Amino acid sequence: MRILVLGHGKTGKLVAQVAAERGHGVHVLDAKENPNAAALTAPFIAAFDMVIDFTTPEAVLSNLRACLATGAKVVVGTTGWYDALPSMKDLADRKGASLLFGTNFSFGVQAMFELAREFAKALPGYTFSIDETHHVTKLDAPSGTALTLKKAIEDLAEAEITSIRDGDAAGIHTLKATSQSDTISLTHEAHSRRGFAEGAVSAAEWLATQKPGTYDFAEIYKGLVPK
Structure with a gap:
């Protein structure tokens, strides 16, 4: 082509x-x-x-x-x-x-979107949050990926997004589920673009x-x- x-x-x-x-x-x-x-x-x-x-x-x-x-x-x-x-x-x-x-x-991020829904479905009593980190030159915040992650669980749980712009980070997204007893995290970290x-x-x-x-x-x- x-x-x-x-x-x-x-x-x-x-x-x-x-x-x-x-x-x-x-x-x-x-x-x-x-x-x-x-x-x-x-x-x-x-x-x-x-x-x-x-x-x-x-x-x-x-x-x-x-x-x-x-x-x-x-x-x-x-x-x-x-x-x-x-x-x-x-x-x-x-x-x-x-x-x-x-x-x-990223194929891995797409799989994460699907896993996130199962994650939220399995932990109905937990509080959810999303952290995303990208390079300092990324203009939109929250990232489109973080917004999609939030949307993936929106009918199961609310999740606030925290955006960080730091160095040359290719992209790190973490979905956290927290209770009084524990915290469970689902993370995708891009090693490069x-x-x-x-x-x-x-x-x-x-x-x-x-x-x-x-x-x-x-x-x-x-x-x-x-x-």
Whole structure:
């Protein structure tokens, strides 16, 4: 495939690297080259089979509007924009585009979301909380992953989120259940950002074979986990 990667930050660089390792052609646009999605003209987008966005909450909606309006296939790993998801889904439907989104493209984190629900179901009398730590340059807080973790248990338990921005942390998420007698923790710690990049490229390879529509990574990831 010919892949356009939007965003040249830490994860965007790894997405480009992983895609190239898998034999895809890759072109990267950083923020300076694409202010307000100015570079994303229809002829430019048409030169690519897939777009992967790892930019910022401020840039992602302009990028999505420009790409989806051309009927492009887009994987978006940026978070902090989900209030606009219904309108982006509508745009994709009207233009025959494909949109695959996810709050986290790590296979391990997706498994954690499922485990969290069973965790909360098994401990109905406990008090729950969520701690999340990311690098200091991450702009949205709480993280999309922490919000998804909270949503996973919302009909079983309430959970306050504590967000920490520290150093170059790739991402640590902990769901705690506390009683007077004990505390039990469910933690996912990313050792690097490569897991996110591999998941995003796997998602792009999957999306390339699907009919137009909007897809949630949480609903399709199991078929992509390496055997």
